[in-house]
Amino acid sequence: MKPNPTRSALLVIDMENGFVHPEGGHWIRFAQSMVPNCVRAVELARAKGIPVFFVKRLYRADGSDVELTRYPGWVAGGRACRPASTGPNSAQAPEGLRPQPGDYTIIKPRWSAFFQTELDLILRRLDVRTVILTGTTTPNCIRTTCYDAIALEYNTVVLTDCCSSHTEEIQRVNLEDMARAGAILMDSASFADYGPGTVEDLSAAIRARMLEEDTVPEPFRSEDGQVFWPDLW
Template identity: 45%
Template sequence: MRATSMALLIIDMQNDFVLPKGVLHVAGAQATIPVIQRILHVFRQTGRPVFHITREYRPDGSDVENMRRKKFLEERPFVVPGTWGWQIAEQLTPLPGEYRIIKNRFSAFMFTELDLMLRRLGLAHLVITGTQLPNCVRATVFDALSLDYEVTLITDGCSAQTPEIAAANIRDMAHVGVQCMDSKQFLNGL
């Protein structure tokens, strides 16, 4: 692994996804916080770039994707700026100098400045954590591969609604060239 050109992406670790009271709670998300904290700590200590990828919708729901729009408008809005659900989980709060990329679709690359920022900073290797595997993590991973980034997925630092869903997605990503490893393997290899 070329550690000098490596960036950490933390995807959608916001209260609405991570905590049980969240509107779009992902069952396995909260358990990944300590793992992500360990990886984040190492990136901070070594001065490597950290990107907090967050989802955000307008209060009127005009930018919510069609599949979620009804839930947003008829039940309860989610990840609206300034709300509790929009906030990043407290244990992963960004520090000054860390990047925040705002998205309103699955992939962190779609309609965002992520690719521009990574290329401007000379970053070729992405270490990916967050929630959830079959949606935002997977879409980001596949777009990263399509854009010729080297990708490492921290398997115990990503979540899905069930272990079976997580395992299936990890297996699929490993078959297309993603380095899939747990946090201990990753940290031992740095």
């Protein structure tokens, strides 16, 4: 395992034929045009010692694991994201976005890369503090992963020209919302200069400040009189 001085990980989410290919059942209009930027980000991450996670969506042939809200579209759209096929509805990734030795593959059952997956466990084992998000779609899988990452105390970066939506307006407003929630927006050109210290470890900074100020948390008292002390660690 290479040294990872940035303590970061790059996530490539749902960049597979079912979403990227124009004939795919879940096709996203701007996904294909973002492939070169995603490939470049992956190459940069590997060169920097940043572990790369390919987060994929795979559906069973009978559709028993498809989201209930997506099932009608999955049937009508040609049953996308199946591992056994290689056509426009397959889970095959574009050239340059396929795992290499040392990369990780995560299979997610829903939108967020963290929902019922081992991603958080592996990131913590790798001592990762910052996640960098790329892929599709911005309002769904990127956004839910972003919010879960922040909730789990990861510093969260979104590479704006490495993720995609169905329209430019959807892309813009969702990026703005994620920024308001605390995500750091960066483009792939800026990512070329990414290194230790580019992103502040906010959780570590908060802990350091509390220790410096010798802050003692106030207990929480429930209505029945029970006392709960917050666990800072």
